[in-house]
Amino acid sequence: MHPILKLLVQRIALGLLLLLAVSAVIFLGVEALPGDTAQAILGQQATPEALANLREKMGLNEPPLTRYFQWLGGILTGDLGKALTNGADIAQSIGQRLGNTLFLAGCAAAISVPLAILLGLTAARHAGKWPDKVISGITLTTISLPEFVAAYFVIYIFTQLIPIFQPVAMVFPGMTFWAKLNAVALPVIVLVLVVLAHMMRMTRAAILNVMQSAYIETAELKGLSPMTVIWRHAFPNAIAPVVSVVMLNMAYLVVGVVVVEVVFGYNALGQYLVDHVTKRDLPVVQAVGLIFAAVYIFLNMLADIIGILANPRLRHPK
């Protein structure tokens, strides 16, 4: 087997193992809470008989290990159960909202990643001069603003001063792609402002680090233009740290944007999770928790693999 293939299989297997461990932790965490699901459903109406009946019906009398594997089996077959609060099918509710979460994260990433790298390269090229200072200054300002403050600024500018976008960013099935893009414009702007600086600074730092190397001097002495030196010789060797920062930010865009969702009324997973946490709707919390964990593990694994592939020493082991 090719060593790279072996490495990939190893990483993926490790990722799956980690996910399994996370599922066990989530299950145990919920088990450790005082009271059980039946009590949570019945609340004040919990008479001993009603509790016994409901426990029987929901299979809560089985030992925890059996229930863990039943839950796991349900997840693998796409059956996440029903929400306690309104009886809605969880898989169905999550399906559409996960799609919306990924759409928003995808749009924000499609703009912010290339922009951050481009700005990072430019800043590295002019390190210490005015373009570097302007880029760093602006992006550090936007990252320092709390998301909701940035969101209010953006709402004020683009719906009141220059009314070109809508303040409420809900998307629905049946909307055209362009209508959806138009709807999410404001949250995307906010998210880009928030994640830009981190990726830009990392790109700049990684490239400046590589620029100290002897082979860069050689390239310069060959008479290559500074931008070519950076793009052809410095950037490929700076990819690994940049990718891991990009992936961290992507993970944030998927799991950490609940504030932005609330401000723009965007119907995605974060708001869904928060609503159900406040009502102690445990099956939903378990399911969404697992999805968020899976996203984190997957993106980190991806960063790892890209890092390996980008590194010649790892690609061609002796």
Place this chain on the structure above:
Amino acid sequence: MNDKHKQLDWMVAQAKQGRMTRREFVGRTTALGVSAGLASALFGKAVQAQEAKKGGVIRVGMQGGESTNSLDPALAASEVPFQVNMTWGEMLCDVNPDGTIDPRIAEEISSNADATEWKFKIRAGVEYHGGGTVTAEDVVATLKRHTDEKAQSGALGIVQGITDMKAEGDMVTLKLNAANADLPFLMGDYHLIIQPGGGVDNPAAGIGAGPYQVVVNEPGVRHTFKKHANYFDSTIGHADEVEILVINDNTARTAALQSGQIHMINRVDPKIVDLLKGVPGVQIKAVPGRGHYVFIMHCDKAPFDNNDLRMALKLAINRGEMVEKILGGLGTPGNDFPINAAYPLFEDTFEQREYDAAKAAEYYAKSGHDGSPIVLATAPGAFPGAVDAANLFAASANAAGIPLQVKLEPDDGYWSNVWNVAPFCASYWGGRPVQDQMYSTAYLSTAEWNDTKFRNAKFDELLLAARGELDTAKRSGMYSEMAQILRDEGGLILPMFNDFVSGVSDNIGGWVDDPNGELMNGRAQVRCWLNA
């Protein structure tokens, strides 16, 4: 044209756009020298001139929705499910803004002489969204479902008093365990939406006989509806479609209204009302409701067992200042009894109690209080602005020579350790649909929540007698007498009633201030229309 004419024309135009209430209009036009009768007639004509327009999509943006909401009417507890259910559901009857009963599914309502047995004649041919018509059996099945503890209905307390329900032909007969002349008002409770088969099989199906049928139900996000083609009442339900969007964030909701993305919003933040008033295309509707903020004294504990001292404190509070500073002007001064014009059978014959330092000092001297500090307990969570209100009260009382002191308590445990325990504290009430319920909950001698420890035999007697009194004129008389007793002898200091504050686009026609609930008691999207 002279100035007066110009002003009059301007006011008529304002009234046409629904920017002025009848009271405002009459008050301002009579100031110009127009007779009150003529002014009232002018107002009627101006308002009539608005003609309902059909079609379009009315969009409402609201706070108070979660993704855990259900369409089961029994479970409705927050603002969005209420508004949603009022769009697709229909009850036996509604309460009109003027406090009269609007028969809906019940065509006629009657009772026996002592109000212990009620008959509801079911309107013929009222169709459900999925086909089929409303029957008397459906009504009984619906009410039965709400009596079942498993249904967890918010109307359990209302239906518990019904001992027997019977459906015969188109007639529903309800027997009560005690006389209750208010039963029709209670049947207008928003939980008691009539569902096919009582909604036993699938309570959250969202199938009813209301003006719109559910198209999309995404709890916590949006609810969309289309017109129910065979709706029985052609005078309401003007728009083709209705959308209710859940926008919990204050700023986003306001911005969406300003930008025209939606037509109405609930819960406008009082702090920004003055700013919004200057925005073109947006109107602020501040509608007096039944909720009120109170300071309560225990009538059975010294020094509050002395009515002269209670009266001194009642005269030492500046109600106008409270409404201005605590409610930002969005409320009305209270009169030390918990009823206002938002209640049915209310007679507005009471003199408004005002701040009078001299009289307060006189009563204080008469009470013979020893001059030791009178302690008022309060906490930030007692009601919004409770600490500021208590400090204002203390300042105005001190000016009258009454040694009132504010004691700040923590929010944590306030409702178990201070309210109903400390002899003098700040609190609030949300109000009840009818006067009887409000008085029975908190002012009857034996009530568990009698938080002023008010015990008055005459008051109790009137309250019980009024329950079985079917002559409404006599009943309002009895309620007025009770209010007078409470106002002059009770332990309740009620400085203010707070308003429902909504924002409505100029494009909306047909708005009527409804004290029964927010956004025209949940029906604004059904009763209003789009002008363009």
